[in-house]
Every structure is written in structure tokens, then in C-alpha cells.
Amino acid sequence: MNPTFDRKDGRLVLAHLLFAYVALLLGGVCGMLQSMVKSGSITLPANIGYYELLTAHGVLMALVFTTFFIIGFLYSGISRTLGGSLTGVSRSLGWIGFTLMAAGTVLGVIMILLNKATVLYTFYAPLKASPWFYIALVLLVVGSWLSGYGIFAQYRTWRKANTGKLSPLLAFMAVVTMLLWQIATLGVAATVLLQFIPWSFGWVETINVLLSRTLFWYFGHPLVYFWLMPAYMCWYVIVPKIIGGKIYSDALARLAFILLLLFSIPVGFHHQLMEPGIAPFWKFLQVVLTFMVIVPSLITAFSLFATFELNGRARGATGLFGWLKKLPWKDVRFFAPFMGMLVFIPAGAGGIINASNQMNAVVHNTLWVTGHFHLTVATSVALTFFGIGYWLIPVVTGRRLTKRLNNLGIIQVVTWCIGMLFMSGSMHITGLFGDPRRTDYTTYNDSPESILWMPYHVAMAVGGIILFISLIVLLAAVVGLLLAPRGVEEYPIGEVIDTAEKTPKLFERWGLWIGVSAALILIAYTIPLADMITGGTGSPGYKFW
């Protein structure tokens, strides 16, 4: 393989990454301010509302940072593994997608800052934002669709030129991730195009609230797998190469991805367990389907630790945990995603609690949930992305990750972990006491319960400040990378162990998997959705901010 990365593709990838980092930085400013407001340490200058900040934070972090980074990373992966450069069609689609998404982001952020869309990133009806906010969301989603088509096109071209050959694992995973995204975003596209836009322009009087929430969460859960799967790509394919080992099993990795595709969509009701209007049977059915994702998680845990252990033993490690010493702890390309994996163990356990049907009542809409996804997406996924950025920026710009920048990266990762320990840790604890999320500073008229929550809010603010410092270090490191000495940095792609068994062809029968996915979705959603459409009453819009 050509050691240098295609220059034109590099520019596309870099544009996505830098856009993502800017969103992260702005979102981080909001996040830190939120944590300070909630602890009563500061009050915002007259014109900025807490919920305005929170809307900006949710949109910039959950929708913009993640999507841009992911698409940039996926494009780098297919450029690298499917022929060494993108076809003209794919690259154009990538740029058109980028432009639409960027336009959507700018428009959306302007609407939020003008206080015309203080509806939080979940934009629950019947709070009604300016129609331009919903149009911004459409631009973001449609842009990401086009980027997805670019990935599919590249894959098809490669398959035509390589008939009968097994596709590269990284490319296969990119295709599954984008396929998941296409199927999942149908829900949010349906509610925004058919419900929110006509209603916010005043073409129709009312909106079916329960239906809109259900379509949102049909999208909202696979959204979190859309964040997670690229992190898994790094863990399965990139990390083995960085540690000098091999991928444990190509077939198991593909199986895990297919299972994630199938079982992450027909499960949105686990976000609506405490909601009226959905019969308990359907909630429970989706809870059962939710728990099926434990299977690919178990496969992943096994495969990753097998990779670490086999590699350590090949290097002479002895004893039960001797292989731990053989891991390259001082290499940020390994250290960042490894910390991400480690955090994913408690994070995943927390997720099991959240999804446990009636047990959800203990934590629903408390800060526990906020603590939970700051471990999953804002730590496991974010750290893995940071780790990717440290080598991907040099790869696509033809520069080198120097020792100094590597060490800066390690500092950044450590501070992020410490900050999250404070912030997410205290969110988890105070959440268990019933402390609500999405709430400006309040003591409910000095209610004794909420006075007890305040020390945790102070710890959250301490964490928020440490996290922000980590972001400043990240900023310095990224600028450092852009100015680093020229050279060739490796795009680390692992190879499969020689003794691994052959991968069955079945995994690339896309029609089959789309069919199974559609069947599961129809089973889980048809009857409850029909019931909502025929039975619901409409709500007019409200602007309570």
C-alpha cells in the first residue's frame, strides 16, 4: 500500500475533523458554563439563558461534533482500504455532504443564539422553534445521507473491481455504520419533514406529540450506536496494529457489526418507558430487543482482550495479567482508545440499568442519565476519537506525530478522565437521589432534598472546569499537529491472525440484512405506531422561553 495518503482525500477528511473540533470547543464552553451555573457559582449575563446554552451544547456535541468526526474518519478509512483514493463521485458527494451539514450547523447555531430555538437538542413538541431550526436539522441530515452515498459508491466500485474477494474489514464496518445511519435517520426525517416543518410554518394547526416523540426515539437510540460503531472500528482494527498485534477474528468482528445493525433500531421505546400511550407489552418487547445488543458487546469484549493477551504472550508475557505490561501505555494512539474501552465497562453496565423496563423509574430524567452518556459518548467515544485524531491529522496532512505532541495528548487524555470522574461521577450519585437533569440552578424554595444535591453540583463544576482545560490542551495539540514537521505517519490497519477461521460470505449479503432489519422494525413498531396515528390528539405550538 502507498505509504502516503491521497492529498485530495486528505483535505476532505481534514475539513471534517477540524469542523468537529471547533464544534467540540464551542460545545465545551457551553458545558463548562452549564456546570458552573448549576452549582450556583455564576449567573449568566442577562441575555443568555441556561436552556439556550444547553440547546447549543446538545446540538454541537451530540449532533455536530460526532457526525462530522465520524464521516471524516469513515472517509479516511474507505479511501485508505478501498483502492487508495476516492473516486471522483465519492469525493464530490463527500464535499456536497460536508457543505450541507456545515450550512445546517451554522443556521441551527444562529437560530439557537437568537433564542428562537430554545427547545434543547431533542426538540420535543409541542414546544415550537422557528421553522429555520428544523430546516437546519434537515440540512444536517440530508448532508449526512449524501456523504453516506459516497461511501456506498466507493464500496460498490471496489466490489466490481474485486469480485469474489472479501472486502477489507475497516471498509465493511464503515458501510454497516452508514447503513445503520440511513435506516435510523428515516425516523427523524419523517417527524421533521412531515410534522415539525408544516406545523412550525403554520400550514397545519397541531402536531401529534406522542407520534413525534416515537419517531424521534426510533432515531435516537441507533444514534448512539452510530457514535459507538466508529469507536469499535478503532478498537477492532486500529488498536491491534498500534500495539503490534493482530486482529483476533475477522468473522466475529463482522458478526458483531451485523448484530449491532439489527438490534439497535427496533428499540427506541426504552427511552419512553415512563410514557403514557404505549402499551406495556410493546415497551417490554423492545426492552428484550435492546438487551440483544449485549451479545455483540460480549463478542467485542472477548475479541479485544484476546488480542491484547495473545499479543502480550507472543512477546513473552507470563502469568494471568503479564500481558498488561506489554501494552504501549505511553503511545497516545493506544492510551486514548484504551481508556475509552475501560470506561465503557461501567458505562455499559449503567446502560443496562437504564433500559431495565420498570427499573428505569429510578433514574429516568435524572442527572444519572446525563452522567451515563457523558461516560459513553463523551468519554468512551470521545477519547477514542481523540486518539484517532492524533494520528489521522498527521496522516492526512503529511506530517508527524512528534514525541512532544504525543505527550501533550497523554496529558489531555488524563485530564479528560479526571474531569469526567468528577463530573460524571457526581451526576451519577446525585441522580440516584432524584436530582433532575436539564434544569437551571434551583433549590425548589430551599427544599431539603435539593440542598443535599448542591455539593454534587459543585463537584460537577470542578469536573467541568478540568474538562475545559483538557479541551484547551487538545486545541494546542491540534494546532501543533497542523504545524508539525513534514513526514510520513502510518495509517494503522491491523491484520487478522493467521490461525483465524475464514469469514463466511454471508456477511456481505446486504439485501438479507436490510430485510431482517426491516422485519424487526415492523414487528416492534407497526401496531403501536398505527395506534398513535389513529388515536392521538393534536397539540398547538408553545413558545415558553
Next chain:
Amino acid sequence: MMHIHRLEKIWLTFGMAMLAVFLLILGLSAFTMGMDTPNSGHDHSVHAAKLSETPPFDHPAITQIGDREYEAVMTAWAFGYSPDQDQLVVPAGSTVHFSVTSSDVVHGFEIPGTNVNMMVLPGEVNHVSHKFDEPGEYLILCNEYCGIGHQAMFTKLIVT
């Protein structure tokens, strides 16, 4: 089909067996022991804009329906709950059956320290029951963002 390493087979079999047991316990306790998610029926019953003419929500109130058993019919609105706080009083040991709906946007209904925690949607009625053994003031708060005054949306239930 695929060959899978023996250790991995053991790991996966054990994992899936635990999962099956767990789901069974969860399902059984939900459906046979009354530990269900809130709102066991689904009614689509009320018109949010017409609550003031829809019984029982036209007169939100707490009424005794049996020995130490109360029904609380409540509405949530930006930014508060009806009936007024001075009416929300029950003796210790009472079970209260809450029926709550919204007259405007989506709200929450949570009593910290208990398992009372549910969403309140316009157009739908949600239900939850709880037995209050200890006397005291119970905070009822909104835990879903509903607008600029969301953090001020609460009331109290007094258990005497």
C-alpha cells in the same frame, strides 16, 4: 457456519444464559407482580386544550376512595401543578393513585426518594401509585424541560 473458539463459546453461552434469566425475572416482576411501567392502559383520552371542560380534569383534586386510599387527579402546566399545594395532604400509610395530564407541553412528574417518576404528555393520561409510609413533605418536581420556568415547576405533597 462459523467456527468459534471454545473459551469464547463458554463466555457467550454463559452471557446469554444470564441475559435470559435476567429478562425472565424482569418480565415476570413487571407483568405478574404489578411492578410495571406507568400507565398500564393506553387511552389517548383527553383533549389538552379542552381540559377545563373534561371531567375529572376540570376539577383537579385529591379524593379519598377507600381506607387509606386516595385518588389524585392532577394537571401539569407551565409552570406548576393543580390542585394547589394546600390541598395535597394525606395521612401516613396512605396509598395515592395519581392520574396526571398536561394542559400544554410535555412535563415530568417525579417525587425524589420514591419510584414515582413519569412523563406527562398533553392528550394522554399517565398513572402511577405509591404508598406513603413516612410523614413529611414530599417534593413533586418537573423533570422534563418545559420552558424558561422549568426549574421553578414543583409542588409538595404533605403526609401527616
